Amino acid sequence: MALNPPLGEDVVQACGTLKGTIVNKPVDKTALKLLSKYSSLSQAIARSEHPLEAYEQRWIDARGVTSDEQFAYLKQQGLAFDPVDIEHDEAVHRCVEYAKQCQKSHVTDLFLSSFSSGRLDYRSGLAPFAMMQSMPDHGFTQSSAPRFCAVCSGYDIYSGMDATDLNVDRHSAGSIGLLKTPEVIQFYLAQHVQLARQAPTAEDFRIFNAILDTLRSLEAQTKPTEVHRSLKKIDGFKASVHQCRVLLEALGIAGILETEKHKGYLTHYTNPGLAPSKSHKSDWAYPVDFWTGADGVNKEALAFWFGAYPEIRL
Ligand SMILES: [Zn+2]
Known part of the structure; x- marks a missing residue:
């Protein structure tokens, strides 16, 4: 597997280019509210062709479903992404490259600025960047569990990665969620390097x-x-x-x-x-x-x- 294969258009859209564009616009409040309700599980249940089980119906009733129009609006706002397939070695390569682009002061300025601004996405760069202080640059290393890397627990290929779900965590929780593998870290860092600097108050x-x-x-x-x-x-x-x-x-x-x-x-x-x-x-x-x-x-x-x-x- 090549360490740095060329990126497909879908990966670029979901993960950004390795030279990110700096953006400094307020996040649209309507879009943010819509994003907070997005769940890949709801979308999968809504797309299923079999009659819904009771627990599936309860989940949909509680969480709702993001419509195609709403998803298109979120995409237009830069908050939603189509699912992509991403290979382990490409994910690690992107982690390393993005970590080089991140400056510690940019990460900490934004982290601090999150407290009074309420911008939880500002806070969310710290943990993934901190993980890159010690994560080794490595190729996929087969573990005893099929398809999982022995070094980082990432998949050999993460099929259908739903970066919109990850973006919900960035904006609603303010840090990395349960999955802390390179596929996820590279998405967080890609989004971070696009954020303009803010001076803490x-x-x-x-x-x-x-x-x-x-x-x-x-x-x-x-x-x-x-x-x-x-x-x-x-x-x-x-x-x-x-x-x-x-x-x-x-x-x-x-x-x-x-x-x-x-x-x-x-x-x-x-x-x-x-x-x-x-x-x-x-x-x-x-x-x-x-x-x-x-x-x-x-x-x-x-x-x-x-x-x-x-x-x-x-
Ligand atoms: Zn690995």
Whole structure:
């Protein structure tokens, strides 16, 4: 398999060119609301030719279905994409190339700017970029599980990747979702490099400092599932339980919330498909899954990411 095969038009449309265009336009609110309701599962159920099972009908009733006209509108706004097939080695190559284009200060400026602007897509570049600090440049390496890479758990070929689903996470949650493989990382980075720079405001610094102060002052036994209770008291920090969770997961991936034994991706690459879980019930991302208040905030990682901002208390 060629390491850098030519890109098909469909891949370019879904993933962008390797030299992204900078855009600085506000996201259309109607389109964003439509995007938040998009689900590839709903679309698949709606397209099925058999009579719907009761659970499928319940899902459709609860989530609705994006019509062809609505999908076309989302595409026109740059928020939706037709499914594409993407090969493992091409995905890794794109991850490496996009990571070279990303500047740390661009990632952190946007991350900070997300707090007062409410633009969760600004926040969503940190975790995938952090994963690229340690992810090895590699070719597909067959694992004992057919079609999965032993290094990164990516597919040999990801058929029908639905980047619109990923974009829902970017805009609604603010970080990378359950899948953290190169196919997904390259999409996040491709979208990130198209975002124009934003300068963080005094309000952004105040909110992020308050988040850090809160994380440093938690009781030793506090688990990640309990942190939202404290963070929601921060004036101006508007985050649902889920948005709070993915923020903590991103800080874990960046190494800011890690443990002595379970390190973030700033210094250690852990195959995301084989990363350990604290318990069989937990589906929190590695490594914050293992973090408690006793682990506190990792000063070295915080300084790596945010040491250039005198406004941030390290
Ligand atoms: Zn791999």
